[in-house]
Amino acid sequence: MDSLYIFLAGLMAGMILFQAALNAPTIFKVYSEEQAGPFLRAIFPKLFLNVAILSLIGLVLSLIGGRLSLQVLFFFSFLLMSISYWIVPATNKARDEGRDRSFKYLHLLSVILTLSTLVLCLIILVVT
Secondary structure (H helix, E strand, C coil): CHHHHHHHHHHHHHHHHHHHHHHHHHHHHHCCHHHHHHHHHHHHHHHHHHHHHHHHHHHHHHHHHCCHHHHHHHHHHHHHHHHHHHHHHHHHHHHHCCCHHHHHHHHHHHHHHHHHHHHHHHHHHHHC
16 A cells, blocks of 8 residues: 555655646746746646645545554645645636735745645655
8 A cells, every 4th residue: 555655645746846847937938928827727726636636545545544644644735735726716816807916925825835735745755
């Protein structure tokens, strides 16, 4: 069962790193903000949702396997990615309406939640 936890945490970490470190910065370098925006609005909710689903799978497996520490880690990963997913519409609306302060706050919140999830994934890899 440990190999499944490692696979899930590694996959989640890889998805986050790929999107945040490679995909998004490259898109902003290649395309204008007007061109990049619709793509990023489409891809980030999918990232948040997919990592949340993988976290939920990890949570269920850790419940079956009786691994309390992993239950906690996967639960918080699921929670953080669910919150990130749920704030996407408010973030987009703030951007569309020119409410820069609200947008910056919500965007920063999603960044912090995503980086926190990445840390949780790394912890899962270490404790497994």
